[in-house]
Amino acid sequence: MTVLRDFHADYGATFTERGGRELPADYGRPERTHRAVRNVVGVTEAAYGVLSISGDDRLDFVDDVVSNRVPADDGEGCYALLLDPQARIRTDMYVFNAGDRLLVFTPPETVTEVAEEWRENVFIEDVEITNITDDFAVFSVHGPKSTEKVASVMNGGSPPDSQLAFDRGRMDDEGVTVIRTDGLAGEEGYNVVCAADGAEPVFDTLITRGLNAAPFGRTVWEALTLEAGTPLFESELRDRVPNVCGLRNALDFEKGCYVGQEIVSKVENRGRPSGRLVGLRLPEDAEADAGATVEADGDEVGELTRVQYSPMLETDLAFAEVDYAAEGPFTVDGDSVEHDSLPFVEGSDRSARIPEY
Numbered sequence: 001m002t003v004l005r006d007f008h009a010d011y012g013a014t015f016t017e018r019g020g021r022e023l024p025a026d027y028g029r030p031e032r033t034h035r036a037v038r039n040v041v042g043v044t045e046a047a048y049g050v051l052s053i054s055g056d057d058r059l060d061f062v063d064d065v066v067s068n069r070v071p072a073d074d075g076e077g078c079y080a081l082l083l084d085p086q087a088r089i090r091t092d093m094y095v096f097n098a099g100d101r102l103l104v105f106t107p108p109e110t111v112t113e114v115a116e117e118w119r120e121n122v123f124i125e126d127v128e129i130t131n132i133t134d135d136f137a138v139f140s141v142h143g144p145k146s147t148e149k150v151a152s153v154m155n156g157g158s159p160p161d162s163q164l165a166f167d168r169g170r171m172d173d174e175g176v177t178v179i180r181t182d183g184l185a186g187e188e189g190y191n192v193v194c195a196a197d198g199a200e201p202v203f204d205t206l207i208t209r210g211l212n213a214a215p216f217g218r219t220v221w222e223a224l225t226l227e228a229g230t231p232l233f234e235s236e237l238r239d240r241v242p243n244v245c246g247l248r249n250a251l252d253f254e255k256g257c258y259v260g261q262e263i264v265s266k267v268e269n270r271g272r273p274s275g276r277l278v279g280l281r282l283p284e285d286a287e288a289d290a291g292a293t294v295e296a297d298g299d300e301v302g303e304l305t306r307v308q309y310s311p312m313l314e315t316d317l318a319f320a321e322v323d324y325a326a327e328g329p330f331t332v333d334g335d336s337v338e339h340d341s342l343p344f345v346e347g348s349d350r351s352a353r354i355p356e357y
Contacts, residue, residue: 008027012028034224044139049111062102141206165180223311241273274323277320288307
């Protein structure tokens with residue numbers, strides 16, 4: 001459940017479910033809201049599960065099991081993956097060094113499983129793992145004016161310049177942590193983290209004070225991230241090998257061992273994963289959905305993973321996983337589709353997840 005259901009409803013929100021949590025779907029006129037985010041700034045409630053990892057061995061413990069190097073300095077973060085023995089993505093996550101503890105942000109549907117598994121794997125290490133999801137609210141601010149927006153309402157700190165760095169401050173007398181995002185919407189962006197009991201004044205501040213910001217929901221978020229060329233966990237990443245997803249920013253090939261590393265490294269050294277993610281622009285009258293078959297020269301070469309209407313390009317866009325060697329031209333349900341380079345839309349920032357091969 002969103003921590004602010006009644007507050008969102010007062011703004012006219014309809015709701016959807018994500019990982020067992022109810023979140024705003026949109027607030028009416030999503031195409032107009034979409035353009036407001038692209039041109040100015042918008043705010044949404046983000047869906048994360050949150051773990052606190054404390055104890056003297058916290059850095060080594062988490063670093064040993066995730067795919068990227070865990071930052072050693074307070075105020076820094078990284079994007080990482082948890083892989084299964086076949087190197088498929090079980091979950092993605094952000095790991096932040098908060099001084100005396102690590103904060104791990106996961107998709108809400110995976111946080112309980114990760115917490116339970118990590119607790120079972122603690123033996124003699126000094127590590128304590130606590131699920132603190134219900135203690136926090138996370139709001140995301142995106143758009144070319146997002147830095148101006150956050151700076152205008154943040155006291156005692158300033159919006160960080162570097163992606164995944166954070167600073168602490170206050171908004172409307174509530175303590176907040178402001179994290180520079182990694183450009184998932186293709187725009188400058190920040191996650192504002194606050195205590196759940198202070199969520200209402202922080203959200204109201206982000207919308208109405210300083211530079212006004214448009215509230216937006218999951219419909220706009222999925223379209224923004226698709227335009228930006230950002231693979232999402234629920235549609236593109238889950239159960240796929242990172243090389244297929246082109247997730248260069250989530251991997252450190254020179255760090256210590258983690259589950260699935262050997263397979264990922266072999267694929268990297270060979271330079272030829274089994275598939276790749278591509279961006280497709282669908283014709284105006286197409287009615288294809290995720291799961292539709294992609295063909296080339298009459299042969300099945302893959303399937304669509306996500307389809308969303310783009311208000312900026314006024315057409316349906318799609319991500320598809322196709323055979324690595326497939327070159328196109330591609331068809332979907334018999335309709336010719338245009339293979340487009342990513343991102344589809346250039347904004348004020350570039351997504352760190354744009355697939356690279």
